[in-house]
Amino acid sequence: MTSKLKPLIGPSILNADLSRLYEESQKLLDNGADYLHLDVMDGHFVPNLTFGHPVVKCLRSKIHNAFFETHMMVANPLQWIIPMAEAGVNQYTFHIEPISNVEEVCRKIKENGMKAGIAIKPGTSVTEIAKYISISDMVLIMTVEPGFGGQKFMEDQMQKVRWLREHYPLLDIEVDGGVGPSTIESCAAAGANMIVSGTAVIGAQDQAATIKLLRDTVQRAINK
Numbered sequence: 001m002t003s004k005l006k007p008l009i010g011p012s013i014l015n016a017d018l019s020r021l022y023e024e025s026q027k028l029l030d031n032g033a034d035y036l037h038l039d040v041m042d043g044h045f046v047p048n049l050t051f052g053h054p055v056v057k058c059l060r061s062k063i064h065n066a067f068f069e070t071h072m073m074v075a076n077p078l079q080w081i082i083p084m085a086e087a088g089v090n091q092y093t094f095h096i097e098p099i100s101n102v103e104e105v106c107r108k109i110k111e112n113g114m115k116a117g118i119a120i121k122p123g124t125s126v127t128e129i130a131k132y133i134s135i136s137d138m139v140l141i142m143t144v145e146p147g148f149g150g151q152k153f154m155e156d157q158m159q160k161v162r163w164l165r166e167h168y169p170l171l172d173i174e175v176d177g178g179v180g181p182s183t184i185e186s187c188a189a190a191g192a193n194m195i196v197s198g199t200a201v202i203g204a205q206d207q208a209a210t211i212k213l214l215r216d217t218v219q220r221a222i223n224k
C-alpha cells in the first residue's frame with residue numbers, strides 16, 4: 001500500500017546543555033534530525049520553566065532553514081502565537097486542557113503562518129482531542145506527564161495512538177516523553193509517525209545512529 005505518511009524525528013533539546021543551545025541544535029540537525037522540538041513551559045500549566053520566544057528568535061537567527069516546532073506547555077496559548085510566529089516558529093503545538101477556545105487558537109496560529117498542533121496529557125481522553133482534528137495539522141499524544149525530560153515512557157498511552165491511526169490513516173501523530181531505542185517499536189507499531197526524543201538522543205554515544213534507528217523503525221511500521 002502506498003502512503004503519504006512520513007517518519008519524522010524531532011529531538012527535544014530540553015535536557016541538552018542550554019548554554020550551548022545553538023551548537024546542540026545544529027549538531028542534532030547535522031546528525032539527521034528532521035525538525036527541532038522546542039519545549040516552552042510557563043510555570044503555570046506545568047511546574048517548570050524553560051524559555052520563551054526571545055530565545056527561539058535568537059536560535060532562528062543562527063539556524064535559518066530547520067523546521068521549528070514549539071511545544072507550548074502554557075496556560076494561555078493564545079497569548080504567545082504572534083510572538084512565536086515573529087520568532088520564526090513553523091509549528092505551534094499547544095495543549096487543549098487549560099482552554100475552551102481551541103478553534104480560535106488554531107485559527108489564529110494559521111492566520112499567522114504556522115501549522116497548528118494539538119496536544120493532550122496522559123489523563124485526557126483521546127475523544128477530547130478527536131473533535132478538533134479537522135481544524136488542526138497534527139496531534140501530540142504525551143507519553144509522560146508534561147513538565148520534565150527524562151521520565152519513564154507510559155505504554156498505556158499507545159491505545160490512544162492506535163485509536164487515532166485506525167480512524168485517521170494519514171494524520172500526523174506525534175509522541176513525546178521517554179521515547180528512545182527501547183520504546184520506539186511500541187510507538188511505531190501503534191501508528192505514531194512523528195517522534196520526539198530528548199534524553200535518548202541527546203545522551204546517545206552516536207546521535208546519528210540513534211536518530212536513524214528511530215526513523216527506520218517508524219518507516220518499517222508504515223511500510224507494513
Ligand SMILES: O=C(CO)[C@H](O)[C@H](O)COP(=O)(O)O
Nearest residue numbers: 146147149150177178198199
Ligand atoms: O515535553 C516534554 C516534557 O514535558 C519533552 O519534550 C519530553 O520530555 C522529551 O524528553 P525525554 O525524551 O527526555 O522524555
Ligand SMILES: [Fe+2]
Nearest residue numbers: 012039071176
Ligand atoms: Fe515536548
